[in-house]
Amino acid sequence: xxxxxxxLLLKGKKVVVxxxxxxxxxxxxxxxxxxxxxxxxxxxxxxxRDLGADVKLVMGxxxxxxxxxVEVIPVQSAQDMYEAVSKEWQDADIVIxxxxxxxxxxxxxxxxxxxxxxxxxxxxxxKNIDILETLGKRKTHQxxxxxxxxxxxxxxxxxxxLERKNCDLIVANDVTRSGAGFGTDTNxxxxxxxxxxxxxxxxxxxxxxxxxxxxxxxxxIAGRN
Ligand code: CTP
Ligand code: CA
Numbered sequence: 001x002x003x004x005x006x007x008l009l010l011k012g013k014k015v016v017v018x019x020x021x022x023x024x025x026x027x028x029x030x031x032x033x034x035x036x037x038x039x040x041x042x043x044x045x046x047x048x049r050d051l052g053a054d055v056k057l058v059m060g061x062x063x064x065x066x067x068x069x070v071e072v073i074p075v076q077s078a079q080d081m082y083e084a085v086s087k088e089w090q091d092a093d094i095v096i097x098x099x100x101x102x103x104x105x106x107x108x109x110x111x112x113x114x115x116x117x118x119x120x121x122x123x124x125x126x127k128n129i130d131i132l133e134t135l136g137k138r139k140t141h142q143x144x145x146x147x148x149x150x151x152x153x154x155x156x157x158x159x160x161x162l163e164r165k166n167c168d169l170i171v172a173n174d175v176t177r178s179g180a181g182f183g184t185d186t187n188x189x190x191x192x193x194x195x196x197x198x199x200x201x202x203x204x205x206x207x208x209x210x211x212x213x214x215x216x217x218x219x220x221i222a223g224r225n
Contacts, residue, residue: 009052009215010051010052015054015055015094016092018058018097019041019058019060019066019098021035021062022034022099022100023060023077024078024102025105026123027112034100034102035100036060036061036099036100038059039062040210044210044214045067046067046070048094051214056073058084058088059074060076061076078105078128078131081131082129085131085135092142094217094221095142097146098147105128106126133166145167145169148171149172170191170193171190171213172192177203186203186205187203187206198216
């Protein structure tokens with residue numbers, strides 16, 4: 001971990017990171033969530049802290065421990081996450097959406113526990129707001145980084161998301177590769193910008209991925225001024 005003066009690449013910068021999975025309520029004792037461990041987002045928040053940034057970590061559901069000396073904003077649903085990120089958006093310099101946001105939520109949230117009745121039960125789901133896409137439309141000076149977890153056609157899907165959500169960078173990982181993606185301590189990612197591949201990182205710790213990613217972002221922000 002570098003903490004020397006010349007390495008405080010993000011000193012004076014505000015970095016907002018989302019991590020973990022969202023929790024979508026069904027009734028008082030049940031919910032829908034996903035396998036996101038939060039580890040990639042936590043590694044990014046810790047790396048940004050080490051590079052001198054003012055870090056806000058918007059944290060959904062996770063089993064892992066968030067890094068120390070980082071301001072944590074706990075949230076549950078996609079809607080909560082959207083509201084928390086929106087509050088931090090205006091003066092943010094870099095916004096990194098590593099969270100696994102549920103695409104759908106139950107249409108109805110029951111106030112009482114659903115009783116077991118018939119042989120089948122259908123839950124109707126409705127689409128959640130796409131946080132990244134919404135931020136992309138609002139973007140002024142913010143440097144916006146999205147993630148894309150794919151099981152096929154990695155580059156095509158990742159670049160399509162980058163365009164659609166107006167991101168500056170997208171971090172794509174092939175979750176079918178062992179050691180990459182949900183729950184692991186390592187990751188193998190491809191980083192794209194509008195023009196194509198920026199870097200293809202071999203399998204490495206999420207800490208190292210985080211540092212490489214933030215260095216790219218810091219250089220690009222510096223290059224714009
Ligand atoms: N994302 C978001 N809000 C959503 C869904 C996704 O902000 N409601 C963000 C994720 O945090 C991630 C990026 O969008 O940074 C890509 O998420 P992903 O699930 O890969 O893409 P989707 O657009 O949801 O498409 P699909 O799940 O169909 O591949
Ligand atoms: Ca999705």
